[in-house]
Amino acid sequence: MSEEVTTYLTYAETKEHSDRDDLYMVIHGKVYDCTKFVDEHPGGEEVLTEVGGVDATDVFEDVGHSDEARKILDDLFVADLHPDEVVVSTKAAPSGGSSSSSSSSGSSFLVLISLVVLGVAGYFAYQQTVANSSE
Ligand code: HEM
Incomplete structure (x- = not known):
């Protein structure tokens, strides 16, 4: 036994x-x-x-x-x-996947778009000012 x-x-x-x-x-x-x-x-x-x-x-x-x-x-x-x-360590063994970066790259894309929009708006405002002052 x-x-x-x-x-x-x-x-x-x-x-x-x-x-x-x-x-x-x-x-x-x-x-x-x-x-x-x-x-x-x-x-x-x-x-x-x-x-x-x-x-x-x-x-x-x-x-x-x-x-x-x-x-x-x-x-x-x-x-x-x-x-x-047993105390569970905060350092997990690497899982092999890499899906964590999508949210941060998504937000930096939004920042880039905002900067482009601001730049274009600023350009048109400048053009408007130049056109007004030359009238
Ligand atoms: C029984 C446990 C361990 C095993 C089986 C082990 C195994 C290995 C192996 C196979 C490597 C070659 C590189 C790699 O394949 O990752 C390595 C490198 C290394 N290990 Fe360990 N290791 C152990 C524990 C530790 C511990 C506790 C430390 C503490 C700091 C340590 C520090 C290092 C360092 C600094 C290197 C880099 C050596 C170099 O590239 O010059 N290892 N280990």
Whole structure:
């Protein structure tokens, strides 16, 4: 008979693995064992040991790691962080879509149109003034 065991780690447990030779870190609520990856990390070992045993989500996302880097994470997965301790980061992983710029480009188009209209109106007002003064 097998019992289903859901393994969670707490921050306290994760902190027990904060040395270069035994290095866990938390990214997006999951705990990763980076011990074997320290030597291979293109960004160097120091940045990894600095976040040993703690949450590295923000620094990981700030670097803008590639999909390749995220695939490596899958191999390093150890356990989920205990749900009571998960804090959702404001730095979401990139979704791949880029639909956010449409509203801002729409408003700059309106500003451009307004400037053109003002320019044309100003030109006609100027012409009118010149015509009036030469009569
Ligand atoms: C286990 C977690 C991590 C993995 C699997 C990982 C993986 C990688 C990979 C594959 C690259 C090459 C570029 C890319 O594909 O994005 C990279 C670059 C880099 N990583 Fe990480 N990384 C991890 C954690 C971190 C952390 C916590 C930091 C802290 C700041 C960091 C800082 C950097 C930097 C600065 C580079 C750029 C190196 C360069 O281009 O010179 N990484 N990482």
